[in-house]
Amino acid sequence: MSVSQQIIFFTEIIGTIAFAFSGATVAIRRRMDIFGVLVLGGCTAVGGGLIRDLILGNIPPSMFRKPVYVAVSAITSLAVFILIRRNNHLLEEEGSQRFLRFIELMDAIGLGAFTVVGVNTAVELGYENNSFLMVFVAVLTGAGGGILRDVLGGITPIVLRKRVYALASIAGAIVHLMLMKPLGSLAMFAGAGVVVLIRFLAAQYRWDLPVAIPKHSSTGT
Incomplete structure (x- = not known):
């Protein structure tokens, strides 16, 4: 296994652990049994990669x-x-x-790790000239598992409502793309770092995207 492959594998394992931790915690908070915890942890950890591989035609999926x-x-x-x-x-x-902050940190790490893995997978499959596709599958890899987690957990996906989640993934994917040629595999760490940093700052300062109806406003219905 080359150094580049080792870096990618290490990043994938870190992301898998982080997202499984996040998914299992959501399942426990929703009072699921041990099987539900395993399913939700697994869906969060590998769900985004599964959808990514199906879109890219990487059959059977890596999982x-x-x-x-x-x-x-x-x-x-x-x-x-x-x-x-x-x-x-x-x-x-x-x-x-x-502990609650640790859960948020694990989710941010998982998002960062799988965002850059998504870019790298698209490159390996020959799509390095399609920047839009690479960013798209990067966000899908990073946020797809979390969407499955939230849907199965019966809550509105966090990517649609909280702490600039998808934008953090998009920013990390773009940074990865920009630094791929000068830095090679090390660009993965830069991209992932940007995602984690943005998610940390968003959580710390409660950054959210604007909504049409403020949280405490009455709609008249």
Whole structure:
């Protein structure tokens, strides 16, 4: 395995762990059983990559050719289940704010990691001259699993409502594309770093995109 392949694999594993952690936590908060936790953790971790591969014609999708990602997501989800089952206070309103922030951090890391993996996958499949497609599948890889997680969890997808989620992914994908030629595989870290930084700042300063109806306004209905 070349250095470039090692960097990509490491990034994918980090993203898988981060998103599985995020998905499992959502499942637990929605009071799903252990099977539901494993399913939601897995969907969050590999769902975006699955949709990306189907769009790019990468058949069968990577999750079936490299089951290590499914295994890592299952182990992570199970670990989260055991952790919270033994420490219920972590998800209580009066519980640890540090843990809740850690969940947000894991989600940001997962978004950053899979955004740049999406770009890299499109390049490997020969679409390096189609910038729009590369950015599109980057965002899809990064946010697709989270959309599946939220839909299965019965909540409005976070990508549509909170903390400039998709824009962070778009910005990271563009940075990755711009730095690919001068930096090579290292551009992945720059792109992922931009995504995490934007998500961190958005959470810290409560940045949200404008909505037509403010949260506390009455619509008259």
